[in-house]
Amino acid sequence: MLSISQCFTELKLNPLISGVTFSGGEPFLQLEAALGLAQMIKNANRSLWIYTGYLWEELIENRKALALLRIADVLVDGPYLDQFFQPGLQFRGSSNQRLIDVQKSILASYKPILYGLD
DSSP states (O other): OOOHHHHHHHHHHOTTOOEEEEOSSOGGGSHHHHHHHHHHHHHTTOEEEEEOSSOHHHHTTSHHHHHHHTTOSEEEESOOOGGGBOTTOSSOSBTTOEEEEHHHHHHTTTOOOBTTOO
């Protein structure tokens, strides 16, 4: 098992990596570790996407989750649901999931602003 600093060292050594995605093993259930690594990622000027089964509206009510969101660039929220599967969806598996531009959403008083829509 890698420590947070070992994981970050591995990321830094690869010049092809411009960003990092947190997914699987629900990042918001591992907040302390995710927050530490996320801060290192942002300090290295890399982008951060987070996939979660939680909804934006749930996460912004949690002070610790909000600390991680403030570092993230994009949040893909909501669980994958087979009944909403659509081939060709960009960056997500089912249409109930949203791609949220986190920084724009924070500036908009936490109203979720969809990523890629200006």
